[in-house]
Amino acid sequence: MNNTTETPVTVIGLGRMGQALASTFLKAGHPTTVWNRTASKADQLVAEGALLAPTVSDALKSGSLTIVCVTDYQAMHRLLGADDIELDGMTLVNLTSGDSAQAREAAQWAEQRGARYLDGAIMAIPPAIGTAEATILHSGPQADFEAHKATLDALGTVTYLGADHGLASLYDVAGLAMMWSVLNAWLQGTALLRTAGVDAVTYAPFAQQIAAGVAEWLPRHAEQVDSSSFPAEVASLETHVRSMAHLIEESEAVGVNTELPKLIKAMADRAIAAGHGGEQYSVLIEEFSQPRND
Structure with a gap:
């Protein structure tokens, strides 16, 4: 393979993220x-030195690696599925947001047309592209990832997840679940403390300390989840529920919204009703793993 400074790259889709991707490749010498x-x-x-292709077909012919970053998977299929588009022998890295089923279907579609296909997810905002803070997730055949890793490394911290094309999308939404859960918990606490005149800036360092401490529990909780064994090494679920009730009561007393703590307690109450009250908090994976329609 050519030196990374000589590897030609094509970027299809120039929203804010696509522009950041293309600009980063240019700065890296591609x-x-x-x-x-x-x-x-x-x-x-x-x-900055990029070549603007007049058509999608021309763009695809210009690079040994094509990065797709468009609105959605439907847009990708419309652009690359036209009769005049030749994908045979090309490598596509799709960084368009979508779900795991769409990723797997797109991989099948691309492979049927003779293309090598990696699906990906960008865990960063456009200004972070090209820095270590930008995490770029990839899934698909490892050989295809390794063949282009040196080029993709220009974008940030590049991570390979596995052969299943849907993994990048799943990690993406799992990360979003973490993000919103942490932010919502912080906002709940901020709303409580504001009733006593404590501002968000004052509370934030304490909240960071709590979040970091809880994060340290994750590896041990993960072992319990994977082994389906939940001994109460620290505190039982019943103990946690008593604290949940206290949070709800305090929120009601000071006039703060109780939807979030009530939702958490409802899940814990169901687990206790199912006989898991004496087990550790991680036993709630059984609740999270069950679909609910209400």
């Missing part, structure tokens, strides 16, 4: 071809 339905979005990139 000849970069771009295409976007609205060609004017390429103006700055062209000024």
Whole structure:
């Protein structure tokens, strides 16, 4: 394979993220071809040295590696599924947001057309692209990932998850679940403390300390989840539920929303009713693993 500074790259889709991806490849020394339905979005990139392809077909022919970052999977299929598009022998890295089923279907579709296909997810905002803070997840055939890792490394902290094309999407939404859960918990606590005149800036360092401490529990809880054995090494679920009730009562007393703590307690109450009250908190994986329609 050529030296990474000589590896040509094509970027299809020039929203804010696509522009950041293309600009980063250029700065890393890669000849970069771009295409976007609205060609004017390429103006700055062209000024930086990118080549603007007149058509998607031309863009695909210009690079040994094509990065796709468009609105959704439907848009990708519309662009790359046209009769005049030749994908045979090409490597596609799809960084478009979607779900795991769409990723697996896209992989099958691409492979039927002779393309090598990696699915990915960007865990970063556009300004972070090209820094270690940008985590880029990839899933699909490992050989295809390894063949282009040196080029993809320009984008940030590049991670390979496994052969299942759906893994990047699943990790993406699992990360979002963590993000929103931490932020919502912090906002619940902030709302409580504001009733006593404590502002968010004052509470934030304490909240960070608690979040970091809880994060340290995860490996041991993970062992319990994987072994389906939940001995109460620290505190039983029944003990946690008593604290949940206290949180709800305190929130009601000071006039703060109780939807979040009531939701958490409802799940714990169901687990206790199923006979898990004496087990550790991680036993709630049984509740999270069950679909509910209400």
